[in-house]
Amino acid sequence: MVLLRGAFVVPLFILIFELFGCRVEMGPPDRRSHEADGSVQGEVMVYTSMYRHVIDAVKPILRKELPKVNVRWLRGGSEKIATRLDAEIAAGAPQADLILTSDPLWYERLGAAGHLAPYASLRALVMPRALVHPTGHFVTARISTMVLAYNERLVREEDAPRRFTDLFDPRWHGKVTTPDPLGSGTTFTTLAFLVHAHGPQLLERWKAARTVSSGGNSSTLTRIESGEHSVGFVLLENILKARKNGSPVQFRLPEEGPVLVPGPIAILRDAPNPAAARAVYDLLLSPAVQRAVVDGLMHAAFDDLSPPEGAPPLKTLLDTQYQWSQPFIAEAVPKAAALRADFARIMSAP
């Protein structure tokens, strides 16, 4: 009787295990099947912050071009992906082959710490120089653009701020909002650029304007949309998307140029399946996939492709005061922690 019950319990446990995604393998213990025989096949894990509908558009292209490769997507916010991968690296077992998110400073850190495999894709040769990282650790797969935003019901076009620094003019005091630079990678990049260009006293003006810097880009858009605030800065793709739904939020390119936040793509050094990862990497930079990126309202990394509907062409955007130059990176990366501390301290002052 007891034995009979035991016979029930074991398959039940296996069933529960299987249901929850753990495996029980029968047969001699073997290593992961797709390991390093150099052929383009097996599973590729992509950690990405690409929009779901862009991924949906990319899937059939991948299936057609790389039928033997099974690409799995882990989709999440850039910051969440970074937190997760950082923890996985700390545990000694990163699970991703490819990463495609939107925080270049994080990729700089990963590259410097030796977690990225350098790779020269042929497609990177036709990319604008500014969008390729000199060490070859990563290139740009898509571009987010930080622009000025205003509620056109509350602010006339001719009155709207023209430069990033205009936001902190006395007439906008108490009416300006931005995402939290300590919570969103694109916003921290913008803060780093602005402080690099206009000096650390910008933080005092930021504070004096009673700026509310909270949440991510979409909650900032919501605050301008609902009229809680009138002006601020937000990612262009968020504004384009909202305008499709009839939102009163309008964008303006700053006179000195927008802050470009390239969305890098990179292969992990410890990628379980590097050959297939490189093939997927190439394909993600192909014109077909890049057109899907544009349909997702972000700019492609190639200036021969048309910009998203309603957005200025890439050439105009690249002509900006805020360039991803080596001097900027050399200053921004080591000073990041200090800038974060300064920002937190100054904004929290009563």
Next chain:
Amino acid sequence: MLLRLLFVVVSALLCVFGLTPVVVMLATAARDFGAPFVHELSDPATRQAWLNSVLLSAAVTLIAVPVGASLAWLLERTDLGVRSSPFASTAGESSEWLVAALTLPLAIPPYLLAMAWALLGNGRNGLINRWLGHAWIDLYGLDGTIIVLATTAYPFAFVAVRAALMRADPSLEEAARLAGASTFRVVRDVTWPLMMPAAAAAAGLVFVFSMASFGVPYLMGSGAEPPVYVMTTRIFRFTALGGEGMLARAAALAGLLLVTALIAQLLLARLGQRHTVVQVRGKVARPQRIALGHWRRPLRFAVAAFIGIIVVVPVVVIAATSFQSTFAPDARWTPMHWQNVWSRDETLRAFGHSVILAVAAAGIVSVFGLLFARMAGPPGPRRTSFIGRAFSSLATLPHAVPGTVLAIGLILTFTKEFRLIIFERITFVLFLPGTLALLCIAYAAKYLAFGVRGARAAMDQVDASLEESARLSGASTTGALRDIVWPLISPAVRASFVVVALPCLSELTMSVLLFGAQTETAGTLLFELQSYADPPAASVVAVVLMLIALMLHALIHGAVGRLFAPSEDR
């Protein structure tokens, strides 16, 4: 024997899955001889955040627990919620709809509730201020955070105290009344001590819940000018962008939070113990409800107004947003967000996962909670063994760790593949990253405290002689637990099932870090819509979550529940 074996198994499971992540996290903070701890403690911003956290939690506890306990008393001991029709078959019981409405905030992700309140009550152009014509209310800041968090936290106390009153022996109160005591004296000297252990347990949970909460303080606190940060939002800003040593700093803060929460729980537990009243309850009796008389009408009105303001208004705002094209005041009405959400093939899968996870985690928590509570000692107060008590306190540790930190701990611990090879032929592979199992472990670990506290508070009220006489009559420990103790404490266990299942349905903080390529949950879907694709569409998910929660209520408490358990008569 079986019981002892079970104890060993659940303790082992707790150590492996619940405590390892916490320990791994603390070890990160303790490197370099605790340098991260020292560094954080010497930072005035940390001290300010700590103070804010303590203030917030204390204020929320002081508001939420009395409110929840009074509502529970009104529903269980007065005729307030009883349908007045003498022909109604349920006469003598409070309306289940009332109970469901009062616990609904548990089913709404606090973050969305905060969003609704931000639309309603922001000082610049909140709906309330626009209706009233001048800036009358501003919910941003610490005060607003306290109010909004209290509206999400009172159901914990309501559910726990209501369960205590349901299992309390009404003949005690009847005896007092027969002996000539006034209603006030009955409440003060009889009912209040009966409610006290549950209220104290709930106070501990509410305090820790407030300390570990993130969504509401993030939206209402950091949206203020100047921003107000608590420990969790400060931790978030360390982990969000990563960077050298940031994880260690976050872990140090989490450790500090953990210690504070533990001390608070210990104090509250002492408070609860001192007032614990043993009661023997042989057979079930319906409580004699206090007739409110001419107080009934105003009180009913007050409770209705409370439900209207605390529950209906934000729910209506969330539901209305789901049909609005944008957040602009002049937005169009449109079903497009509903179409968008339901045209995605992962939507249904995500909700399915969430329901499975919520039920599984709540089930595990209820069973484990019961076992841990029993491990701490047999029923009856002050009969607890030290080791058992230690284990049942350990079981509540993960709850005090903010979700983000617990999730990082789980990733650090379980990212590797664990293989157990038997006879060179069969390989058991434990590979948890991205599986539902890991999410389930995370939820169960996070909410285990609810099960343990709930079950222990219930057991403290059961007289030990009941179990002893069962044992003397020849019943096994298991048998006594099943036949004697279980029927007495089942309302409390069912209450903790609900209290765990509802937040798990919409769990977001841990899910967004732990989900896998095929294991989206309603929470990750909500986060994705909210922060990237389509903010108004997030309210679609919230509305569906609330509907699922109402169905869950119906299943557990309502008609269906009675069908399945006809003998379970209160």
